[in-house]
Amino acid sequence: MSQAVAVPxxxxxxxxxxxxxxxxxxxxxxxxxxxxxxRLVAEVIDELGIREKTIGVAxxxxxxxxxxxxxxxxxxxxxxxxxxMATGIKRVSPDxxxxxxxxxxxxxxxxxxxIIHAANRGERITTVFINNAIxxxxxxxxxxxxxxxxxxxxxxxxxxxxxxxxxMRMSEILAQTAGAVYVAREAALDxxxxxxxxxxxxxxxxxxxxGLGFASVEVLATCPTNWGLDPWxxxxxxxxxxxxFYPLDTFKITDEVKALPV
Amino acid sequence: MAKQLLKGNVAFAEAAVRFGLQAYFGYPxxxxxxxxxxxxxxxxxxxxxxxQAESEVAAINMVYGAACCGVRVMTxxxxxxxxxxxxxxxxxxxxxxxxxxxxMMRGGPGLGNIQPSQxxxxxxxxxxxxxxxxxxxxxxxxxxxxxxxxxxxxxxxxKYRTLVLIAGDGSLGQMMESAELPPMQPLPALRxxxxxxxxxxxxxxxxxxxxxxxxxxEEVNLRLQAKxxxxxxxxxxxxxxxxxxxxxLLVAYGTSGRICTSVMRQARQKGIKVGLLRPQTxxxxxxxxxxxxxxxxxxxxxxxxxxxxxxxxxxxxxGGRVPIRFHGRMGGMIPMVDDxxxxxxxxxxxxxxxx
Ligand SMILES: Cc1ncc(C[n+]2csc(CCOP(=O)(O)OP(=O)(O)O)c2C)c(N)n1
Numbered sequence: 001m002s003q004a005v006a007v008p009x010x011x012x013x014x015x016x017x018x019x020x021x022x023x024x025x026x027x028x029x030x031x032x033x034x035x036x037x038x039r040l041v042a043e044v045i046d047e048l049g050i051r052e053k054t055i056g057v058a059x060x061x062x063x064x065x066x067x068x069x070x071x072x073x074x075x076x077x078x079x080x081x082x083x084x085m086a087t088g089i090k091r092v093s094p095d096x097x098x099x100x101x102x103x104x105x106x107x108x109x110x111x112x113x114x115i116i117h118a119a120n121r122g123e124r125i126t127t128v129f130i131n132n133a134i135x136x137x138x139x140x141x142x143x144x145x146x147x148x149x150x151x152x153x154x155x156x157x158x159x160x161x162x163x164x165x166x167x168m169r170m171s172e173i174l175a176q177t178a179g180a181v182y183v184a185r186e187a188a189l190d191x192x193x194x195x196x197x198x199x200x201x202x203x204x205x206x207x208x209x210x211g212l213g214f215a216s217v218e219v220l221a222t223c224p225t226n227w228g229l230d231p232w233x234x235x236x237x238x239x240x241x242x243x244x245f246y247p248l249d250t251f252k253i254t255d256e257v258k259a260l261p262v
Numbered sequence: 263m264a265k266q267l268l269k270g271n272v273a274f275a276e277a278a279v280r281f282g283l284q285a286y287f288g289y290p291x292x293x294x295x296x297x298x299x300x301x302x303x304x305x306x307x308x309x310x311x312x313x314q315a316e317s318e319v320a321a322i323n324m325v326y327g328a329a330c331c332g333v334r335v336m337t338x339x340x341x342x343x344x345x346x347x348x349x350x351x352x353x354x355x356x357x358x359x360x361x362x363x364x365x366m367m368r369g370g371p372g373l374g375n376i377q378p379s380q381x382x383x384x385x386x387x388x389x390x391x392x393x394x395x396x397x398x399x400x401x402x403x404x405x406x407x408x409x410x411x412x413x414x415x416x417x418x419x420x421k422y423r424t425l426v427l428i429a430g431d432g433s434l435g436q437m438m439e440s441a442e443l444p445p446m447q448p449l450p451a452l453r454x455x456x457x458x459x460x461x462x463x464x465x466x467x468x469x470x471x472x473x474x475x476x477x478x479x480e481e482v483n484l485r486l487q488a489k490x491x492x493x494x495x496x497x498x499x500x501x502x503x504x505x506x507x508x509x510x511l512l513v514a515y516g517t518s519g520r521i522c523t524s525v526m527r528q529a530r531q532k533g534i535k536v537g538l539l540r541p542q543t544x545x546x547x548x549x550x551x552x553x554x555x556x557x558x559x560x561x562x563x564x565x566x567x568x569x570x571x572x573x574x575x576x577x578x579x580x581g582g583r584v585p586i587r588f589h590g591r592m593g594g595m596i597p598m599v600d601d602x603x604x605x606x607x608x609x610x611x612x613x614x615x616x617x
Contacts, residue, residue, distance in 0.1 A: 052462035072461055074467075075470070076468070078350065081326075081350070087327065092333045
């Protein structure tokens with residue numbers, strides 16, 4: 001725990017921990033994007049004034065301990081099952097704000113059925129989906145989102161679609177479901193992108209607050225450790241390569257969501 | 263409330279509603295789909311939650327989520343669906359939240375068939391998922407008992423914050439019997455303080471089964487085991503009939519237990535002094551009582567619709583003190599009274615007890 005510093009009387013505080021973020025030291029690697037997105041979620045929760053009625057659903061993946069950082073009620077789901085758990089929570093607690101925070105293995109491999117059906121039912125939940133194109137927690141194996149040719153610990157010769165299929169564009173798929181009201185992809189890889197990501201996350205929470213339907217934000221991210229790159233190089237690599245295959249776009253937005261002031 | 267003719271599956275579903283079920287999540291599978299169908303309309307009319315999930319995997323995780331909110335929630339399934347739920351059951355056990363699951367067992371392994379079976383005994387009592395835990399397992403033998411056990415299941419689940427399974431079989435689910443339903447219970451106004459309800463005026467509640475430090479997880483394991491020891495001590499339930507003068511003992515549960523009541527009656531008419539012990543809890547198992555009866559009876563006949571699963575628990579309880587015979591049917595076949603009686607007579611003869 002770092003200590004909160006008292007602000008001297010003749011100074012103005014311009015930056016602080018969001019209320020919805022704990023001050024626990026993070027376990028993330030240098031250059032990892034999880035910490036950035038945790039903060040964005042916490043800022044959005046603060047700005048919307050919903051901390052006291054928010055319930056998070058943690059994934060299995062590097063963000064498994066997200067409840068140590070985001071300071072709301074939380075449950076820890078089994079790998080990929082967060083959308084099903086969130087469904088159970090939201091259905092019996094319709095007045096609460098329920099969100100899942102999931103990686104690409106969690107959401108796009110083992111939990112594909114759960115996310116697609118939650119979206120298609122139009123569950124009033126918000127999903128934050130971190131796409132780092134790899135399985136971070138288990139040591140860098142191929143994810144469904146791993147790019148062709150990318151070397152991982154389980155694609156030593158690079159991902160070959162003949163052997164391992166093609167990278168999957170999940171947001172484009174989720175946007176096909178009738179129950180989704182907002183599906184966007186952003187990249188938290190530079191300041192402008194981080195700002196855009198926050199706006200998208202806010203919109204996805206607002207869609208839920210207004211009871212409109214399922215909303216998700218995919219965030220292009222890094223995994224410097226498992227990509228074997230330093231943090232800066234990882235950010236640049238992600239922008240060039242992930243950005244090329246995974247276009248940053250809003251794949252679905254209903255008029256009602258569009259009309260919400262963000 | 264008056265008695266009425268009720269199908270087992272509808273009876274347990276309706277009983278659950280009356281005992282305060284607040285949410286049901288399920289996936290259709292024979293031979294229990296009538297429960298899901300009944301609840302699909304009933305729950306919505308009561309302004310409660312019903313949802314048909316995309317799989318049993320999703321269903322149990324929806325149940326898990328709702329249970330974390332501190333409401334009465336359940337699902338029901340049969341063998342293949344129960345297999346898919348094992349992951350969720352383990353997480354539920356690990357995070358110590360109350361959940362009730364009904365498994366109307368059918369023939370297996372694999373897709374097997376839709377006829378009655380008791381072949382999920384090991385699975386339900388010994389290893390309903392990875393890691394060290396036991397659910398409480400209740401075994402009804404009639405439509406009335408399924409109704410009564412629904413109430414008991416919720417009570418025990420909440421009292422111990424544990425997983426409670428109801429081990430029925432296809433014939434119990436499908437049979438129609440006259441039974442009495444409980445009156446409608448009011449729903450609780452408040453949710454328990456451990457539930458996730460939003461951290462309003464308190465520290466956040468986190469419900470997890472993750473403990474990365476070995477010492478911490480072992481502490482959790484020890485606490486869980488202490489709770490299970492407590493359950494073992496206080497929650498053993500069984501029905502005993504005609505054991506006072508018994509020289510032989512039938513041990514059977516559920517549908518097999520019912521059949522053995524007829525076997526016992528006919529055997530008594532033939533002068534065979536036989537009693538019956540029908541476990542109502544498969545876990546915790548009435549091992550102690552069976553052990554005591556081994557001081558009195560000369561032999562035991564275990565009857566199951568499986569290759570002999572509860573048999574191992576009876577064997578363990580008996581500790582080699584008396585010979586044990588087994589009568590089992592599989593594949594969806596139900597033991598016939600005459601066949602069991604013949605086995606019982608053979609046991610009596612082998613022990614020199616034949617009249
Ligand atoms: C049922 C199950 N299978 C496998 C695992 C092992 N496992 C843990 S995390 C993970 C992948 C996580 O990758 P991702 O969702 O991309 O998240 P990241 O760690 O990259 O943030 C796997 C396979 C598990 N915990 N449970």
